[in-house]
Amino acid sequence: MSVLQNALVLTARQGAFAISPISIPTPDRGQLLIKVQAAALNPVDWKVQANGIIVTDYPAILGTDIAGVVEELGDGVEGFRKGDRVLTQGYFHNTHAGFQQFTLANADVTAKIPSHLTFEQAATIPVGLGTAALGLYTQNVPPGVDFGSARLIPPWDPLGRGRYVGKPFMVLGASSSVGQYVLQLARLSGFSPIIATASLHNATHLQSLGATHVLDRQLSAFDLRTEVAKITSKPFDVIFDAVSLPATQNAAYEILAYGGCLIVVLYPRININPSTQAPGREKRVEKAFGQVNFPPENRAVGATLYRNLTALLEEGLIRPNRVEILPGGLAAAVAGLDRLRNGTVSGVKLVLRPQETT
Numbered sequence: 001m002s003v004l005q006n007a008l009v010l011t012a013r014q015g016a017f018a019i020s021p022i023s024i025p026t027p028d029r030g031q032l033l034i035k036v037q038a039a040a041l042n043p044v045d046w047k048v049q050a051n052g053i054i055v056t057d058y059p060a061i062l063g064t065d066i067a068g069v070v071e072e073l074g075d076g077v078e079g080f081r082k083g084d085r086v087l088t089q090g091y092f093h094n095t096h097a098g099f100q101q102f103t104l105a106n107a108d109v110t111a112k113i114p115s116h117l118t119f120e121q122a123a124t125i126p127v128g129l130g131t132a133a134l135g136l137y138t139q140n141v142p143p144g145v146d147f148g149s150a151r152l153i154p155p156w157d158p159l160g161r162g163r164y165v166g167k168p169f170m171v172l173g174a175s176s177s178v179g180q181y182v183l184q185l186a187r188l189s190g191f192s193p194i195i196a197t198a199s200l201h202n203a204t205h206l207q208s209l210g211a212t213h214v215l216d217r218q219l220s221a222f223d224l225r226t227e228v229a230k231i232t233s234k235p236f237d238v239i240f241d242a243v244s245l246p247a248t249q250n251a252a253y254e255i256l257a258y259g260g261c262l263i264v265v266l267y268p269r270i271n272i273n274p275s276t277q278a279p280g281r282e283k284r285v286e287k288a289f290g291q292v293n294f295p296p297e298n299r300a301v302g303a304t305l306y307r308n309l310t311a312l313l314e315e316g317l318i319r320p321n322r323v324e325i326l327p328g329g330l331a332a333a334v335a336g337l338d339r340l341r342n343g344t345v346s347g348v349k350l351v352l353r354p355q356e357t358t
Ligand SMILES: NC(=O)c1ccc[n+]([C@@H]2O[C@H](COP(=O)([O-])OP(=O)(O)OC[C@H]3O[C@@H](n4cnc5c(N)ncnc54)[C@H](OP(=O)(O)O)[C@@H]3O)[C@@H](O)[C@H]2O)c1
Pocket: 042, 043, 044, 127, 128, 131, 172, 173, 174, 175, 176, 177, 178, 179, 197, 198, 199, 200, 202, 217, 242, 243, 245, 248, 264, 265, 266, 287, 288, 289, 290, 291, 340, 345, 346, 347, 348
């Protein structure tokens, strides 16, 4: 095997992307070397480039949604063989990112891809499902950190499947990648009704993933509350805002029951009126941190998710996002990230194929 590969590198903070030859890393203990067959694009990738956030070392390789083939195993790895088709979540370290032809993965947060799924479908899963799962199910989040969870029991735990039967659930931005996985997890957790907001052209698809009702994302906060009240009068103990703009956060917070938990994916931006609080039954707002590799609290949930993921996919209990394949290899990320930034992608995940890079 050649020791060099192609990567899409962000050359400097807020700089340009370029295709560059870099060396292929060697897997350490507990790691896999993966030949990346498909990598999905995420909003955070354009946010890093445009805003200079998160990443500190340049040139940097982005991309954290990865599907490919196991090429080499590090010491101590069990349960995988060379040639296995796998999916994993990367992170912003050049040996662990997705916009390159070979990357490293931590084996405990890697899962085999069932034969009915393509690499491109599998690449839509890690970040979206991880964010949904961590926001709902992470336990024991240490005090003083800026992320949290609803602390529900996950549906892959025998005590968790169907546990929340009869309780209503709401997800704002249900046709986002994260939102589609939130819907499916809410269904597995037993919630009902499951109310979604989205553009209505996505309604049928979202119903197939678990939404019992789809409301137009253009409704005002007042109209949204009115429509929700027509569906159920039960209290909402958990709401997931997969958009988390100030308007959606505030609309969700108003609907949330006292003592309930609103999960957001961006920093909380809620105008809390102290006179409307119920002392001792405050509404909790938790920002999900959708990274299964770290910190350890996320890794613990992530590892149990990945241990169960192949079976959940095989049984069709978790389905991937719909895919749009971007032709042109790694370089296709540049135009694709522009589309995500412009908000012109609706209900599909953009996926590129690094091995097509010329
Ligand atoms: N905290 C974390 O660790 C973490 C992890 C992952 C993602 N995120 C963040 O989560 C957000 C979603 O990420 P993603 O990859 O899931 O996004 P995405 O798939 O790119 O989301 C696009 C979808 O958002 C929907 N949408 C946009 N504005 C909306 C609104 N006002 N109401 C309802 N739906 C709306 C659109 O729905 P329609 O087409 O139906 O109109 C569109 O389909 C991003 O801001 C991302 O940066 C955070």
